[in-house]
Amino acid sequence: MMRLRTALCVLILGMLLPLAGCATTSLSNGEELMQAGSYDEAVKFYMERLSEEPRAIEARIKRVQARRAAAAQHAERGVELEEAGRLDAALMEYRQALNYNTEETRARKGIERVTAKRRAKELLAKGKQLLEKEEVREAAHVLEEARGLDPENAEIQEVHQEVTTQL
Secondary structure, three states: OHHHHHHHHHHHHHHHHHHHHHHHHHHHHHHHHHHOOOHHHHHHHHHHHHHHOOOOHHHHHHHHHHHHHHHHHHHHHHHHHHHOOOHHHHHHHHHHHHHHOOOOHHHHHHHHHHHHHHHHHHHHHHHHHHHHOOOHHHHHHHHHHHHHHOOOOHHHHHHHHHHHHHO
16 A cells, blocks of 8 residues: 555656646746846746646746836836937836836836926927917916926927016
């Protein structure tokens, strides 16, 4: 009876060991994606692994790490795009970062900045229209609001200066 139990244990272990090796090999593909900086692909990879084996703790941990790395990468791209003046693209990157990690503060702050800059551009256009209609006081008020939203915008500063000299 003892020999039967031992033989059964050896048989079961013999069947499980190759599976353990597959899981390690399987996760190493995700690790390679992470090392290559392909964080979006790594997230997809770990999601697929978890759909196959929902209770795989190591895959869950790796997925969290991949999501955080992807969020940081998208937030960084958002900053670069924002600095290049590509506000719509920056906003998309910031939102993608928050999809991966709701605690990504650079993305959250980036969305606030981009939203303010977009609103400031709208106000600048409105201020210019008011100026063309010679409604200088209204233009000054609108441009002052625009300056508050985007104080580094040179065009807003220039038009505001023009308006204040006319007052």
